[in-house]
Amino acid sequence: MERRNAWKTYTQEQLKELDQINDRYKICLDEGKTERECIRLTVKELEKQGYRNLNDIKGSLKTGDKVYAVCMGKSIAMFRIGKEPLENGMNILGAHIDSPRIDVKQNPLYENEELAYLDTHYYGGIKKYQWVTLPLALHGVIVKTDGTVQEVSIGEKEEDPVFVVTDLLIHLAGKQMEKKASAVIDGEKLDLLIGSRPLEKEERLDESEKEAVKANVMRILTDYYDMEEEDFLSAELEIVPAGKARDCGIDRSMILAYGQDDRVCAFTSLFAMLDVKEAVRTSCCILVDKEEIGSVGATGMHSRFFENVVAELVALTEGESELKVRRALQNSRMLSSDVSAAYDPMYAEAFEKRSAAFFGKGLVFNKFTGARGKSGSNDANAEYLAEIRRAMNTEDISYQFAELGKVDIGGGGTIAYIMANYGMEVIDSGVAVLSMHAPWEVTSKADVYEAYRGYKSFLRNI
Known part of the structure; x- marks a missing residue:
């Protein structure tokens, strides 16, 4: 019909x-x-x-x-x-x-080889491989023990930084490319890359301080949101694609969002x-x-x-x-x-x-x-x-x-x-x-x- x-x-x-x-x-x-x-x-x-x-x-x-x-x-x-x-x-x-989206876990912030990440858990039915190498934004709330609620939205303004989940370069991906689509990207590898710069020298406790990149991330979060690392425990942070809804098609007949x-x-x-x-x-x-x-x-x-x-x-x-x-x-x-x-x-x-x-x-x-x-x-x-x-x-x-x-x-x-x-x-x-x-x-x-x-x-x- x-x-x-x-x-x-x-x-x-x-x-x-x-x-x-x-x-x-x-x-x-x-x-x-x-x-x-x-x-x-x-x-x-x-x-x-x-x-x-x-x-x-x-x-x-x-x-x-x-x-x-x-x-x-x-x-x-x-x-x-x-x-x-x-x-x-x-x-x-x-x-x-x-x-569908990616959620931040409750104890998420860690450093690995001087790169800082947020540990994540995906929400809803997604094809995990679609979420790598995209500009991503962080939205949600941080609730402190005194009841203060801090709203978070990073990655939507033109001047904001964005975040990313990395992928293996094609030159080294021979074995990865042999996997089924559902296994190409493992759920535990959807962690969000959020930093790579260590604390300045004068801010470190000593020259040998470990996890200086993670410490620098926490310093920034403290400056912006007055949060401590433990405040992640009572936070709801969602990772979503960064960017606005756009007209799609040369005739502007569709919406991409x-x-x-x-x-x-x-x-x-x-x-x-x-x-x-x-x-x-x-x-x-x-x-x-x-x-x-x-x-x-x-x-x-x-x-x-x-x-x-x-x-x-x-x-x-x-x-x-x-x-x-x-x-x-x-x-x-x-x-x-x-x-x-x-x-x-x-x-x-x-x-x-x-x-x-x-x-x-x-x-x-x-x-x-x-x-x-x-x-x-x-x-x-x-x-x-x-x-x-x-x-x-x-x-x-x-x-x-x-x-x-x-x-x-x-x-x-x-x-x-x-x-x-x-x-x-x-x-x-x-x-x-x-x-x-x-x-x-x-x-x-x-x-x-x-x-x-x-x-x-x-x-x-x-």
Whole structure:
């Protein structure tokens, strides 16, 4: 079934809006390279629009009120109270804001042959060989024992230094090149090179001081962040590609950037939430952490954070009632907004073309995800698919249905099955991405725009 190319349908006015949405999106990608940065950015945008922190609410909530709740600075749920009672259900947009990366270990700083390194542990599904010889940046927080929080971002400004994971030169790599791709770079060799200059003579305790390069690194960190080496124990530092989101292609039709899985869905969901002014049902957008490692922990979708916040809302709108909380969750409709694999002609053998997602053909719906025999999948109901089609057609959204590659080749999962445990209707939807999980991923500007439009239509028309 052939789907239309969205680029061929746009008016000049729509093309102008498309550029505005994508420029807005690129700014968010640059400012939100970690979960914490995404949450800070989201809260700033919400409060500009009059959203209030749920913790500050006194009394009750009424139709049109806008609130949000944050979990540990890494997940957020936002709501606009609708005309219908909350127990009738919500329209929920859900996405994740964590992305594959390299994390710094808790006892990381060491010196080897007068080179200083940070010891690391990769996060999420990556091809390790893709992360060597790239300019890398360091983002995160250092929390001291007195509770002081120091934010860290090194490598993004033009004048900043960058970091790198080294690789073996081709001239000596005969044995390395014989290895399988999964073993070409060992996980323990993804350590970050951060220094090579020893302390000045006058700063050394004596001429024979060992690890003078490591000592110089600590001196710099102390000067900038007032930290001691032990402060690494209570730090969360993430290593990500350095550099801004860029237009891709001579026609500027695409975006090349880090972390588009799944921030392309997270930020377009946020934009839709901010731009839809009124809806019959309560609108909700939830942006969560830890999806790339199984949605675990207090800030992942498996936690009770979302359920607890809904209980608070029910108490503030209809009076405390466990039954109404259960009804609110079960009667909800959700788009689990996560990316799809875009058809890549360079690797056509991995895709079944009739069921693939294509660049420029709009928002992608996946009836099911999982692996092989749909293992680990939420498989959306046909009745709900018909509702989704109607909502998309109502506002002439370009959309397509797809699967993640050939049946026996692999697979993947999202947060959809977790939310479906409440008995709500859920379907996966998102943007097609080339080079998914690579340090730099590619999306189509048309698909970013259609995702934004589609999410707005969902909030208004379901």
